[in-house]
Amino acid sequence: MKKAKSVDEYLSALNPENRAELERIRALVKQLVPGTEETMSYGMPTLKYKNRALVYFTASRKHMSFYPSSWAIEELKDRLTDYKTTEHSIQFTLDNILPSGLIEDLVRVHVREIDAERE
Template sequence: MGVKAASIDEYLDEVDPASRQELERIRVLVTRLVPSVEESMSYGMPTLKYKNRALVYFTASKRHLSFFPSSWAIEELKDRLTDYRTTEHAIQFTLEKPLPTPLIEDLVRVHVREIDADRQ
């Protein structure tokens, strides 16, 4: 990606078609689950915001895709993430082993709950 994307659509335009389709799936899923999300770019990553706070980020790289739901969500659901590489803030996955829809939904619900509780 040569020029920094100004929108999620611009970011996705530069992603290979298979990865783009998977990131679009996540985008649609989160938006359906939390219809009030606002789209933006933050730290060069597609970002869906809830109550003016980052709810999730998602990215594509050469070897994997990443989903950033919050460290709280990762910690709470770590027993369901053992098949994925995780960091404090991110879950890495591949097109061959994507994140299941129910898992994404639960990760998002945890973070929504924490934002609603004004956890910092």
């Protein structure tokens, strides 16, 4: 896949099922945090809040990934036991998507930390 220049270009290159799932996440985060800015960063669709990366989201052949922040993953790790996680990402599949409530809570944690100017 060639390097996308925009979130729309990135999403348009995905299969319809993955695209629909990442569009759901995109819309949910934008509704929860109005005024987010869309950009591409590190080759990934990125939503920025207060000029800082709020979330990244990607799709690969075997899974999708959501990057809310290491703080959010650590704080909500008890709710992430059904997913493969790294320090910065949560991997999920179409068979085991991230529930909207969980995404919202992960985003709220990161918004709180950005508002507190945590580095």
